[in-house]
Amino acid sequence: MRKQIVAGNWKMNNGLIQTKSLIVELKQQTKTSNAEVMIAPTFTNLWHAFEATRQDDIEVIAQNMHFAENGAYTGEISAGMLKSLGIQTVILGHSERRAYYNETDEALAKKVSTALENEMRVIFCFGEELSDRKAGKQEDVVKSQLVNALCHLKAQDFKHIVLAYEPVWAIGTGETATPDQAQEMHAFIRNLFRDRYNDEVAENLSILYGGSVKPSNAKEIFSKPDVDGGLIGGASLKAEDFYAIVNAF
Numbered sequence: 001m002r003k004q005i006v007a008g009n010w011k012m013n014n015g016l017i018q019t020k021s022l023i024v025e026l027k028q029q030t031k032t033s034n035a036e037v038m039i040a041p042t043f044t045n046l047w048h049a050f051e052a053t054r055q056d057d058i059e060v061i062a063q064n065m066h067f068a069e070n071g072a073y074t075g076e077i078s079a080g081m082l083k084s085l086g087i088q089t090v091i092l093g094h095s096e097r098r099a100y101y102n103e104t105d106e107a108l109a110k111k112v113s114t115a116l117e118n119e120m121r122v123i124f125c126f127g128e129e130l131s132d133r134k135a136g137k138q139e140d141v142v143k144s145q146l147v148n149a150l151c152h153l154k155a156q157d158f159k160h161i162v163l164a165y166e167p168v169w170a171i172g173t174g175e176t177a178t179p180d181q182a183q184e185m186h187a188f189i190r191n192l193f194r195d196r197y198n199d200e201v202a203e204n205l206s207i208l209y210g211g212s213v214k215p216s217n218a219k220e221i222f223s224k225p226d227v228d229g230g231l232i233g234g235a236s237l238k239a240e241d242f243y244a245i246v247n248a249f
Contacts, residue, residue, distance in 0.1 A: 002206045004222075005162060005229040006246045007038035007123060008236025009063060009091060009210075019045040023052045025239035031057065033249040035229055039236065040091055043077055050086045061089040061123070064097060067110035079118035089121040091231075093149065095168045105148035112149060116157055123162045123231065124150065125210065130169035138167075139188055146192060155197045163189060163207045164231040170211030171233065179220045179227075182209045186226035215241050218248035 014022060019041050031037065038059045041049045049060045066076040082090060092111050097103045108124075115122045126145040128138040142165070150161065165185055167177050177185075186207045194202035209221055210231030221227055229249075235241045 002204050002228055003162075004033065004035040004249055005038065005206055005208055006035050006232060006242075007040065007061065007091075007164075007208065007230070008232050008242055009040045009094070010042065010236060011063070011096070011233065012042060013237055014041065014045065016045055016048060019049060020052070022237065022239060023049060023058075026058060026242065027053070027056055029239055029243035030247075031243065032247045035246050035249055037246055038089065046082075046087060047085050054086075059089060060087060061091065062087050063091050063094070065090050065092070065111060065115065067107065067114045069114070079114050079120055083118055083120065087120075089123065090115055091123045091125065091164075093125040093145075095125060095127060095166050095171060099168075105145055108149040109152060112153070112161075116153070116160055119160075121160045121162065123164050123208070125164045125166050125231065127166035127168050127211075133167070133169065138185065142185065142189065143192060146189070147196070151196055155201050158193070158197070158201045158205060161205070163205060164210045165189060165207060166210040166231065173212065176212040176214075176217055176221075177209070179217075179224055182211075182221055182227055183224035186224065190226055213245060215244035215248070218245040222248050 038061045040061045040063045053060055062082050065079050065082055066073055069078055093108045112122055126142055128141040132138050132141045170176050189207055190202045193205055206228040208229045208231045209227050213230040213232050214235050
């Protein structure tokens with residue numbers, strides 16, 4: 001049975017004071033769904049966030065990591081460093097990392113392998129640009145990203161993989177894929193892994209939708225059979241909005 005997950009990606013927002021305040025507000029919210037709740041603060045606030053939520057039903061996760069275990073990589077963070085803080089899950093391949101820092105499928109394949117070698121869970125992001133969708137190439141782009149970065153893995157590795165489909169044209173733009181567009185792509189993704197691996201891998205993969213999910217549209221999006229939750233950006237910075245999305249199942 002695949003898991004329902006709502007993960008908040010805080011991106012480069014919130015210093016320590018704002019992080020403390022938001023976590024206090026999050027802990028005051030009521031969860032009525034069975035969804036796993038995750039938050040991804042900035043690297044500088046991971047330890048405080050982890051300590052502040054240690055007794056709560058909130059998992060603190062990382063926004064990125066390097067593929068090397070250690071070495072001369074100024075400014076980078078390794079899987080081992082994250083594990084030493086208690087962090088067990090990392091977001092990899094976010095569209096902003098791909099666009100602004102030129103992360104390639106090949107580099108992401110190495111990061112995924114490193115995360116799994118360190119017994120971490122991966123939320124793997126992927127998705128098409130607006131030009132790809134207008135050209136009708138969205139499935140080709142998504143297939144290429146997934147095959148190149150993930151299909152070197154063994155079937156059992158997917159127990160530690162969560163997928164997050166991000167139509168890039170719907171991130172931070174206020175635009176959102178319709179629930180039917182989200183379902184169409186999520187079904188395509190699930191069938192891709194059914195063809196590449198087997199029914200068990202496909203049916204147990206949690207596939208999240210990431211692209212301007214809000215309290216007003218979360219329920220309809222999450223009602224689709226192949227949508228297992230969301231990777232939430234801006235709305236995760238407001239405790240009430242975030243938990244409205246968590247409770248949309």
